[in-house]
Every structure is written in C-alpha cells, then in structure tokens.
Amino acid sequence: MTEQQALFSAISFINYEADVLDQEEFNHWLTLWKPEGLYVIPIDQKTEDFANTLNYAYDNQHMREKRVDRLYSGESISTTPRARTIRMLARYRLLHASEERVEIRCAQSLWEYRKGNALHYVADVTYTLVPEGESFLILKKVIRVINGQDFLRSIGYIM
Secondary structure (H helix, E strand, C coil), X not given: CCHHHHHHHHHHHHHHHHHHHHCCCHHHHHCCEEEEEEEEEECCCCCXXXXXXXXXXXXXXXXXXXXXXXXXXXXXXXXXXXXXXXXXXXXXXXXXXXXXXXXXXXXXXXXXXXXXXXEEEEEEEEEEEEEEXXXXXXXEEEEEECCHXXXXXXXXXXX
C-alpha cells in the first residue's frame, strides 16, 4: 500500500468511527478495536507516558466495555440524558505507514448538546491503526483536548 493509499484508507476509517460514535452505535464502536488497544485522553498535553501520568481516560478493552455499559445503562448522572454529539475531523497528517501499522494525526472539533446547553471541545487526535482485511482496527487512540480546563465538567460520551 502506498502512503497515499494508506492515508486515504485511514481517513475513511476515522470518519467512519466518528459517525459510529455520533450515531450512538457504541457496541459497534467496540468492534473497531484490537483487544489490546488503548483509548487515552491525557491531562498533560505533552506526555507520552500515559501509564504513569494522570489521564481523563486510559481504557483497555475491559474499561472500554464498562464505559459503553454505562452509556447504555443510564445509571450514570453524566449520561442522563445522553448528550448528542457531532464531531468534525480535519487536517489529517500521516505520521507513519507500514504493512504493520498506520499512524495518523488529525484535528477534532466536537460539539455536545445536552440539557439545552451546547459545549464545544477541540483536540488533536492520534490514531495507531492496524490493517485488518480491507480496513483497520484501532490499536491506540490518543485525544489531546486543547480546551481541557473545561473538560471535566461532565463527559457522558466517547470522544
């Protein structure tokens, strides 16, 4: 696969994941992951050592499944009522492409609408994707929220 093909295929997959999340297809979202994959939202924008720093999220497969269970259960105050989201992704940059993995960074603009209020979050998102058939699976997704000081108010969805 050429770098241009890898970039195009990765962009298509990332846009698909964004649509799955905005359409609240959380169980399907779980199938887009490698079992050993990590979903990370670090507090420190510069860290690469996620295991030894404080994070908003540091989810392995078990924790991703728990997060989805909470979203569907309605038992968490932060998920009742569930927020509607729309995310726009842009400024894709291919960081690495090989037969084993593709790493790509993009900008995310996410709008949340809940209880009559709209909130806006912006982030740099880095994906490490592993080829799987004609598509990919997510090995790592790191979301560096730019306006994170407002982030901890309530997060009742998956970024």
